[in-house]
Amino acid sequence: MDVLPARIDPPARPLSGLRLLAGIVRNPIETWPIEVYKQKLYQSSVLGHRYLFVTDPELIKQVLVDDADSFHKGIIMRRALQPALGEAILTSDGAKWRWQRRAAAPMFRHESLLGLFPSMISCAERTRDRWLSYPAGAEIDVAREMMRTTFDVILTTMLSGRGNIDPSSIERSITEYLESTSWVTALTIIGAPAWLPHPGFRKARRGKTYLKQVLGDLIAEARQNPSGQHDLLSLLVQAKDPETGRSMNDGDIRDNLLTFITAGHETTSLALTWTFYLLSVHPAAEQRVRREIAAVTAGGELRPDHIEQLTYTRQVIAEAMRLYPPAPVIAREAQREIRLGEQTVKAGTVVYVPVYAVHRHELLWDNPDAFSPERFDAEAAKARNRYVYIPFGAGPRICIGMGFALAEATAILATLLPAFTLRLRPGYVPKPKLRVTLRPDRGMPMRLFPAD
Numbered sequence: 332m333d334v335l336p337a338r339i340d341p342p343a344r345p346l347s348g349l350r351l352l353a354g355i356v357r358n359p360i361e362t363w364p365i366e367v368y369k370q371k372l373y374q375s376s377v378l379g380h381r382y383l384f385v386t387d388p389e390l391i392k393q394v395l396v397d398d399a400d401s402f403h404k405g406i407i408m409r410r411a412l413q414p415a416l417g418e419a420i421l422t423s424d425g426a427k428w429r430w431q432r433r434a435a436a437p438m439f440r441h442e443s444l445l446g447l448f449p450s451m452i453s454c455a456e457r458t459r460d461r462w463l464s465y466p467a468g469a470e471i472d473v474a475r476e477m478m479r480t481t482f483d484v485i486l487t488t489m490l491s492g493r494g495n496i497d498p499s500s501i502e503r504s505i506t507e508y509l510e511s512t513s514w515v516t517a518l519t520i521i522g523a524p525a526w527l528p529h530p531g532f533r534k535a536r537r538g539k540t541y542l543k544q545v546l547g548d549l550i551a552e553a554r555q556n557p558s559g560q561h562d563l564l565s566l567l568v569q570a571k572d573p574e575t576g577r578s579m580n581d582g583d584i585r586d587n588l589l590t591f592i593t594a595g596h597e598t599t600s601l602a603l604t605w606t607f608y609l610l611s612v613h614p615a616a617e618q619r620v621r622r623e624i625a626a627v628t629a630g631g632e633l634r635p636d637h638i639e640q641l642t643y644t645r646q647v648i649a650e651a652m653r654l655y656p657p658a659p660v661i662a663r664e665a666q667r668e669i670r671l672g673e674q675t676v677k678a679g680t681v682v683y684v685p686v687y688a689v690h691r692h693e694l695l696w697d698n699p700d701a702f703s704p705e706r707f708d709a710e711a712a713k714a715r716n717r718y719v720y721i722p723f724g725a726g727p728r729i730c731i732g733m734g735f736a737l738a739e740a741t742a743i744l745a746t747l748l749p750a751f752t753l754r755l756r757p758g759y760v761p762k763p764k765l766r767v768t769l770r771p772d773r774g775m776p777m778r779l780f781p782a783d
């Protein structure tokens with residue numbers, strides 16, 4: 332009886348010219364032709380530039396792991412994200428990237444993460460308390476609610492709740508900035524110069540300026556009054572590059588903080604938003620998650636040591652990230668001429684790992700568009716090629732926040748689901764839209780009821 336959850340209808344024939352560029356501005360993922368979901372490697376060419384979509388697991392491994400040094404983050408990533416994020420951990424390459432990764436790593440070791448679980452639960456409880464004040468049947472935008480919750484988590488854990496940051500201004504600034512990125516992508520593809528104004532240009536600049544200023548103030552304050560906190564800001568202030576002995580200046584720290592704030596809260600909030608959507612249209616799975624939470628917590632409050640025991644709940648989140656990967660495409664640029672399968676790839680070629688299409692690829696998954704958390708049973712997961720499921724990427728640039736995000740999403744779901752039933756606004760079908768991340772195009776309006 333289950334209907335297939337919302338999906339993109341790929342164009343049957345590749346788009347070209349103005350239709351392609353207009354499509355990229357509207358929603359780049361809608362321009363990926365059907366072949367990307369059927370072939371192992373798909374090549375397209377726009378204005379003489381070659382783009383390769385790589386969906387074969389072995390070739391994905393080559394790009395992201397074995398030959399990672401030969402594939403850097405490319406020009407589109409630089410043009411779209413560097414104006415806001417500078418050359419911080421997500422947007423740099425080589426030696427510059429390596430030491431920033433090492434500097435931040437201690438925050439994300441398992442022992443450190445365990446210490447953050449109580450804060451994650453407290454933030455989820457704050458959202459639960461807010462929701463309890465709403466009348467039964469009230470409509471909320473779960474996408475915004477989850478942004479707020481994960482933003483609370485990132486500020487509490489990474490910045491120890493320092494400063495006086497207004498979540499809605501930050502959220503608006505990030506949205507304004509991300510909205511402009513598809514224009515930047517289209518303009519980069521046609522070779523337009525980086526300074527060329529485009530729709531949303533001013534808003535993006537305003538968003539960027541606001542974010543930089545708020546964080547600049549916070550760093551100045553942290554330098555003046557070292558707090559003794561063991562948070563990301565303290566780690567970055569103390570970090571030293573082992574090769575050059577250099578420490579981070581305020582600009583480096585600011586760019587990294589902004590990277591962690593944006594990479595860390597937006598993605599996790601989208602994983603949860605899509606999870607709530609999927610559960611609302613698959614009530615049997617929803618019941619099973621509730622039963623598991625009740626069994627593990629014995630009907631009481633969620634404790635930090637429960638988080639890693641919620642096996643089926645985690646499978647549901649994993650399946651939600653298969654169908655709606657929060658980071659739906661990983662982009663690289665070949666640094667030298669290199670063989671990729673049957674192809675010779677020239678230096679400068681843009682290589683996409685289209686995560687959304689890999690996760691729904693007909694050669695890699697049975698019934699790829701259907702929701703089935705059973706795919707992530709221990710046995711089934713073990714039997715699968717590691718590179719067919721890559722919501723966090725792979726290789727040296729794999730998401731540093733993977734363990735953090737999985738624990739956080741589980742904690743939030745397991746705090747909210749026992750208290751509430753969420754139902755999608757009748758007739759509403761969310762459409763996935765690519766804006767660096769995969770957002771529902773008009774939010775996720777859902778009705779909130781107390782759980783029975």
Ligand code: HEM
Binds near residue numbers: 422595662729
């Ligand atoms: C469900 C949530 C998340 C998803 C799906 C996700 C996905 C990803 C992916 C795919 C990459 C690799 C990009 C590439 O190879 O080009 C990445 C990198 C990164 N992520 Fe996440 N992420 C999530 C949560 C987080 C969290 C919670 C944090 C921090 C608290 C975080 C911080 C980062 C950083 C700093 C990088 C850059 C790492 C590097 O280049 O060394 N992410 N993420």
